[in-house]
Amino acid sequence: MHDMLTSWISSRGLESTARSFLAKVDTAPGATMNDTDKKLLKLLPHQGQEDYRYFDQEKITLTSLGRSSYILKDFLQECRSEYLNKIRDKITIFGHRGVQWKRDRVKEARPLSTVILRESEKAPLVADMKDFLNARTRRWYAQRSIPYRRGYLLHGPPGTGKSSFSLSVAGELGLDIYTVSIPAVDDQSLKSLFQELPANCVVLLEDIDAVDSAHSRDSMAATPASGQELSTVTKGVSLSGLLNVLDGVASQEDRILIMTTNHVSALDAALIRPGRVDRTVRFQLVDQDVAMQIFHYMFAQQGDASNQDPHSQPRLGVESQAREFARKIPEGRYSPAQVMSYLLQHRNAPDVALSNLERWVESTNGPIAPVQRRSVSAP
Structure with missing residues (x-):
């Protein structure tokens, strides 16, 4: 009967006249269609008895003087707008x-x-x-x-x-x-x-x-043994x-x-x-294409030589370095996380990362056996 009554009230738009209401984010199917509809508020008439599902959740009760509830509704909408601005992007x-x-x-x-x-x-x-x-x-x-x-x-x-x-x-x-x-x-x-x-x-x-x-x-x-109950x-x-x-x-x-x-x-x-x-x-281990992407991602933003290690050799272009890095690293041996971890050690010196690469490969997996590699084009 409770569901029947609330359905009748909602179908006639009378829930907005309630002086006491429960506010929550609308989780009904189709509630969020675009950014302007994100996390819409849902206001339900409330008579003091809560749904059992809310007993274990945090609860805040707001009250205001007077008979109108619009000040509370405006306040909740202001909270929603401020929250959405804070979590933008x-x-x-x-x-x-x-x-x-x-x-x-x-x-x-x-x-x-x-x-x-x-x-x-x-x-x-x-x-x-x-x-x-x-x-x-x-x-x-x-x-x-x-x-x-x-x-x-x-x-x-x-x-x-x-x-x-x-x-x-x-x-x-x-x-x-x-x-x-x-x-x-x-x-x-x-x-x-x-x-x-x-x-x-x-x-x-x-x-x-x-x-x-x-x-x-x-x-x-499975069936329980005689005289025993099957555990649930x-x-x-x-x-x-x-x-x-x-x-x-x-x-x-x-x-x-x-x-x-x-x-x-x-x-x-x-x-x-x-x-x-x-x-x-x-999701695969690093091959030449992925190796180039990682190197390019790590160093492409360093457009000048101010961050370069003063003891390193003059820097080649990032694209050329990425291709050289991809040629030197074994395919199918390392995860992207491992490669990025290595490059982070030389995040300001891609030249040093290149010159130390073979030493790092040998220290982690032993010497590299010669392999036939396919050509790689710049991204």
């Missing part, structure tokens, strides 16, 4: 404490141009995400009763940029990102977290290979639990899901089938 990252989402930090959005990934893979991936968020796409899904969600799998060795790309693309899309490390949750907590997701967000599930596929398959056949406490996330969260009857829509793994071969085929994973991208 920033990304809000949410983690979780138990089954509650908590804002971890707000940081400057990292431009996608700084994420080292082949442009032939990066551009189509970002374009696909932007197309999914388009209002026309949303209507197309609704007209055909297709669940409005999109899934991506990023796989590759550690340090190849999977998490960095996820954070960067969330900033590019203007969405908050909600991160979950699979080893840190179980079936129930993961289900609860997904139920509390807002509309229009990026969900990052890291280390998806930690899903317990074996437990999921065996649990249906399950450690970790089972495959069936994850699949129910992703596309079960009560699964969350209106979100972009990114899953990452270092071991794609360990994933169950049911998890990565079309419909759950729409696009798969492999």
Whole structure:
């Protein structure tokens, strides 16, 4: 009856006349279509009894003298406007404490141009995400009763940029990102977290290979021994639990899901089938193209010789240095993170980074065997 009554009130616009109301950010599907509609306030008539879902969340109560509530509504809108100005060009990252989402930090959005990934893979991936968020796409899904969600799998060795790309693309899309490390949750907590997701967000599930596929398959056949009760406490996330969260009857829509793994071969085929994973991208170890991108990214801004090590040789052009760096570094041996860590040691002296490169390679992996290399053109 409560739902029936509030539905009648809302359908006639009478909720705005309430003198007492509950304010929250609108998380309904389709609530965020563009920047002007981001984090809209939702005001609900309030009679002192709160929804159970809010008991564990922080709460502030505001009151004002007089019969009109407009001063409070104006104040809340001012708070919203000031907050949106503060987070402009920033990304809000949410983690979780138990089954509650908590804002971890707000940081400057990292431009996608700084994420080292082949442009032939990066551009189509970002374009696909932007197309999914388009209002026309949303209507197309609704007209055909297709669940409005999109899934991506990023796989590759550690340090190849999977998490960095996820954070960067969330900033590019203007969405908050909600991160979950699979080893840190179980079936129930993961289900609860997904139920509390807002509309229009990026969900990052890291280390998806930690899903317990074996437990999921065996649990249906397991029966308790005589006189014993089967425990309902399950450690970790089972495959069936994850699949129910992703596309079960009560699964969350209106979100972009990114899953990452270092071991794609360990994933169950049911998890990565079309419909759950729409696009798969492999993040690889450094080859010549990526090596050139990294070197260029690290040193391209140093347009004069004032930052150059006084003991180094006269600097070549950055493009020439990048090509030389790419020729010298072994392909398929280092992650982008390892290469950047090395270059950071010589961040003001690219000439020194070049001259010390072979010594660093030998100290980390032994001498380089001669290899046949393909030609590299300047970016």
